[in-house]
Amino acid sequence: EAQVTQNPRYLITVTGKKLTVTCSQNMNHEYMSWYRQDPGLGLRQIYYSMNVEVTDKGDVPEGYKVSRKEKRNFPLILESPSPNQTSLYFCASRREGFYGYTFGSGTRLTVV
């Protein structure tokens, strides 16, 4: 089944403890993105990647890092999480060209 897989689905952590949310797609898509969803603010892009080793900032990149060493994987790294990063996170991917996005099931992160 073609899909975007995120792990973990739920995570509670403490301020300052480094964490990684993984994202993997099995569709050989070139483009991958991370979004966060917050009440009243909607979905906002954090980072995106156009292909292996090519990444760029979205609208809200502060406090996050990404890497794209393999085409299928696009992990989101929080080096020193803070409570304002408590959110619902989505990974998405699409083929190069004018194609639609496929989203993962989301990761609900709580930072206390």
Place this chain on the structure above:
Amino acid sequence: KQEVTQIPAALSVPEGENLVLNCSFTDSAIYNLQWFRQDPGKGLTSLLLIQSSQREQTSGRLNASLDKSSGRSTLYIAASQPGDSATYLCAVSISGGYNKLIFGAGTRLAVHP
């Protein structure tokens, strides 16, 4: 700056009604528009994708139209069912930055038996 607005914010209807959800965007320079469905606490499921050169797309009981010049899209749901209850989001893929989707705030739909 592109802004996407969805009206209404919430809708509650009896089963069987035909529905229209509205989406408007401020900048007509888009590559495409995508409608998603989001169930509570779940991910986004893509429903329909309309390219900027297209006028409409259909999938089962769903039909989405696009009028790029006026900055509007509508999602039509025929013969609504309780299983259609969810939040519906529209998003535009913008020119000059088409690696990004700009989302509306969504329409929360409840279909009751």
